[in-house]
Structure formats: structure tokens, C-alpha cells
Amino acid sequence: MPLRVFEVKTPSHTAFVDVTEKVRSFVREVGPKEGLCVVYVPHTTAAVFINEGADPSVVRDIAYKLDQLVEWNDPNYRHLEGNSAAHIKSAIIGNSRVIPVADGELLLGTWEAIFLAEFDGPRTRRLIVQVIPVI
Amino acid sequence: MPLRVFEVKTPSHTAFVDVTEKVRSFVREVGPKEGLCVVYVPHTTAAVFINEGADPSVVRDIAYKLDQLVEWNDPNYRHLEGNSAAHIKSAIIGNSRVIPVADGELLLGTWEAIFLAEFDGPRTRRLIVQVIPVI
Amino acid sequence: MPLRVFEVKTPSHTAFVDVTEKVRSFVREVGPKEGLCVVYVPHTTAAVFINEGADPSVVRDIAYKLDQLVEWNDPNYRHLEGNSAAHIKSAIIGNSRVIPVADGELLLGTWEAIFLAEFDGPRTRRLIVQVIPVI
Numbered sequence: 001m002p003l004r005v006f007e008v009k010t011p012s013h014t015a016f017v018d019v020t021e022k023v024r025s026f027v028r029e030v031g032p033k034e035g036l037c038v039v040y041v042p043h044t045t046a047a048v049f050i051n052e053g054a055d056p057s058v059v060r061d062i063a064y065k066l067d068q069l070v071e072w073n074d075p076n077y078r079h080l081e082g083n084s085a086a087h088i089k090s091a092i093i094g095n096s097r098v099i100p101v102a103d104g105e106l107l108l109g110t111w112e113a114i115f116l117a118e119f120d121g122p123r124t125r126r127l128i129v130q131v132i133p134v135i
Numbered sequence: 136m137p138l139r140v141f142e143v144k145t146p147s148h149t150a151f152v153d154v155t156e157k158v159r160s161f162v163r164e165v166g167p168k169e170g171l172c173v174v175y176v177p178h179t180t181a182a183v184f185i186n187e188g189a190d191p192s193v194v195r196d197i198a199y200k201l202d203q204l205v206e207w208n209d210p211n212y213r214h215l216e217g218n219s220a221a222h223i224k225s226a227i228i229g230n231s232r233v234i235p236v237a238d239g240e241l242l243l244g245t246w247e248a249i250f251l252a253e254f255d256g257p258r259t260r261r262l263i264v265q266v267i268p269v270i
Numbered sequence: 271m272p273l274r275v276f277e278v279k280t281p282s283h284t285a286f287v288d289v290t291e292k293v294r295s296f297v298r299e300v301g302p303k304e305g306l307c308v309v310y311v312p313h314t315t316a317a318v319f320i321n322e323g324a325d326p327s328v329v330r331d332i333a334y335k336l337d338q339l340v341e342w343n344d345p346n347y348r349h350l351e352g353n354s355a356a357h358i359k360s361a362i363i364g365n366s367r368v369i370p371v372a373d374g375e376l377l378l379g380t381w382e383a384i385f386l387a388e389f390d391g392p393r394t395r396r397l398i399v400q401v402i403p404v405i
Contacts, residue, residue, distance in 0.1 A: 034272075034273065035402070036306075036308060036400065036402050049361045049364070050314075050361075050365050051314045051357055051360060051361045051365075052314040052357060055349060055350075055351075057348040057349040057350070057354075058314070058349050058354065058357050060348055060349075061347045061348060061349050061354040061357065061358060062354075062357060062358050062361050064346060064347075065340055065344075065354075065358045066358075069339060069340075092362060093361065093362065093364075094364055097364070097365070097366065098308055098310070098366055098368060099310070099366075100273060100308055100310055100398050100400045102273055107310070107312060107398055108312060109311075109312030109313055109314065109396075110312075111313075111314045112312055112313075112314055112365075132402055134272060134402055134403065135405065
């Protein structure tokens with residue numbers, strides 16, 4: 001079955017964990033010549049996005065600006081659990097990304113890496129990776 | 136054909152309508168063992184996202200913060216229809232989401248629900264649900 | 271192979287280029303009765319979104335508000351290349367969109383157009399368009 005559920009530990013309250021190698025290895029193991037790879041987090045205070053993986057200051061700046069736009073403490077939030085900011089960031093970034101696969105490889109750009117974004121950690125998160133082969 | 140167009144009435148100017156049961160029922164009817172479910176709104180002032188469905192204060196807080204970030208009245212908007220804020224929120228949230236299907240069921244997390252987000256209602260919106268089976 | 275890489279020139283620092291006709295023509299050429307079309311940019315300072323294509327003031331207002339929310343010059347950015355704002359907007363909008371295909375045609379709504387969003391141009395960008403047929 002070309003679908004696997006990984007466990008990913010997130011180390012801090014906000015953390016962007018590079019999962020590119022997990023996804024790439026799984027795609028190679030499934031071995032489609034061509035297809036679509038889906039990366040999905042089944043959580044409502046986490047997200048998935050693709051951006052630069054080489055310089056860690058890029059994802060640091062993404063986290064910084066999201067924190068500034070969606071502040072953690074806003075007296076107008078009503079959700080009693082106190083983590084509304086994490087839900088809002090999850091909805092804005094989105095809980096999945098798709099990546100085309102050709103010649104058996106993810107068609108990621110030179111600087112692209114896939115990140116699981118944690119907005120209310122640290123936790124152990126599930127990450128679903130699925131390959132839809134083109135026959 | 137594993138594709139269906141639903142009509143969804145949105146009750147107010149901003150409204151997040153839980154469409155999870157519509158999508159779940161359709162996936163069961165199509166009956167793929169495994170595949171990908173696509174949820175798509177063909178509208179430019181609406182969106183689709185996945186987040187917590189149990190406590191309605193979560194989506195209320197998402198709507199509140201989006202309204203604060205993208206205010207309805209900004210004298211610098213140029214689109215004459217006056218609903219630029221709805222277009223901007225639609226572009227930021229995105230007009231679709233995908234959900235993996237395994238053993239015939241949507242792989243939604245415990246707290247996840249699928250929402251059609253209305254940003255310029257009330258209206259009757261179309262919602263396209265498609266299943267891409269893995270053979 | 272139902273996948274093609276297009277080159278798209280972006281004319282200015284921020285530019286939203288309508289690529290709808292490129293995508294539509296490719297889908298017709300591939301000729302699936304039904305399927306999913308994936309539009310993906312393998313770049314970390316660009317994005318893909320779907321919104322109104324008829325009135326250019328709509329995408330102008332989207333660009334305006336994104337610039338206001340994610341200002342180009344923020345002394346707290348740490349990425350030394352100086353283009354953190356472009357990376358942040360790319361992560362928020364997302365680097366891909368999917369569109370259902372039925373009866374051989376993209377199921378775009380009346381007002382929907384597909385845009386490659388440039389946030390750090392002008393450049394020549396690659397745009398990957400893929401069709402996943404439903405058999």
C-alpha cells in the first residue's frame with residue numbers, strides 16, 4: 001500500500017521539522033515511475049509547507065512573522081484551550097502539500113525542503129505520506 | 136464518475152460550514168480501497184480548510200483573526216466591487232484541500248473537520264468533491 | 271508522460287502571472303476524461319494560487335495586502351539574502367494548487383484563473399503542470 005504514517009517528534013513550542021528525507025525515501029521505496037506525492041498532517045495545530053531548507057534563518061523568519069501576525073495572547077480569542085493562534089496558523093499555512101514525482105523522484109526544486117510545522121508543541125505528531133501512481 | 140458537485144448554502148457574510156459528512160458519505164459511496172480525496176470550491180471569495188470541528192470557538196477565532204489581518208474597509212483597495220478582503224482571504228487560505236483515503240475511509244485526524252469558508256455571503260456555493268483511486 | 275515543465279518570465283519584483291491558458295492547453299493535449307491537474311512551482315520565493323482573473327485590480331489588491339502584512343524591510347529578519355518576505359509569502363500562499371478535471375476540462379469556476387505568484391522577481395521561473403488521470 002503506497003501510504004505510510006510516520007511519527008515525528010517536534011522539539012519546541014514552535015518548530016519546523018525538515019521531513020524531506022523521510023518523504024524522499026518512502027517515494028523511492030514505493031518506486032512509481034510517475035505520480036503525485038501527498039504529505040498530510042492529521043492535526044489541527046500543525047501544518048505542512050515547502051520552503052528553503054539550506055539556511056535555517058529562512059524558516060526562523062517564517063516563524064517570526066507568523067508569530068507577529070497571529071499573536072499567541074489576544075484577549076479576544078474565545079477558544080478556552082488557549083491555543084487559538086496555533087489553529088489559525090494551521091488553517092493559513094494548510095495541513096498538506098503535494099509534490100509531483102517523475103522518473104521515480106520528487107520534483108523538488110534545488111532549495112526546496114518539506115517541513116512539518118509545529119505550532120503548539122513539543123509533541124509527537126503523525127505525518128501521512130501517500131503516493132498516487134500514474135499508470 | 137467519482138466526482139460530485141454539491142450545493143452549500145452559507146448563512147452569513149463570513150461563515151465556515153462543516154462539510155465533513157458530505158465528503159465522508161461521498162467517499163464511502165465511491166468506495167475506493169485507497170486513494171486521494173480532493174475538496175475544491177470554484178469560487179474566488181470562498182475557500183476550503185481543515186481544522187477543529189468540535190469546539191465552534193476555534194473557527195470563530197480563525198474568522199476573527201482573518202478579519203483583523205485583512206480588514207474589510209481599506210481605502211487603498213482598488214477593486215470596485217468592494218469585496219477585496221474576501222478575495223485576499225480566499226487566496227491566503229486556498230480554494231482546495233486534499234485528504235488521503237485508506238481502507239475506504241478519509242484519514243482525518245480525531246479533531247479534524249473540513250470547512251467551506253465563505254468570505255462574502257450569504258450565498259449558495261458549489262463544492263466539488265473528487266476521489267482519485269489508487270489501483 | 272502527463273507532466274510538463276513550462277518556463278514563465280515574471281516582469282517585476284512582485285508579479286502575478288496568469289497561467290490559465292498554459293494549464294488548460296496542456297490538459298486538453300493530455301486528454302484525460304477525468305483526473306486531477308496539479309500546478310506546482312519548485313521555487314521558494316514564488317507561489318501558485320487561484321483567484322479572479324477578469325479584473326486586474328483583484329490581484330493588485332492581493333499583492334498590496336500581502337506587502338502590508340509581510341513588509342519587505344523588517345529589522346528583525348535574519349536571513350542574510352534580504353528576501354525573507356518573499357519566502358514568508360510563498361509559505362503562506364503555498365507553492366501548488368490542484369484542480370479537478372472532468373469531461374477533459376479543468377473545472378475552474380467562471381471567475382477563476384490560475385496565477386504564478388512572483389515575490390522576488392523579475393526572474394524566469396519553472397512551472398510544473400501534471401495530470402493524474404482517473405482510470
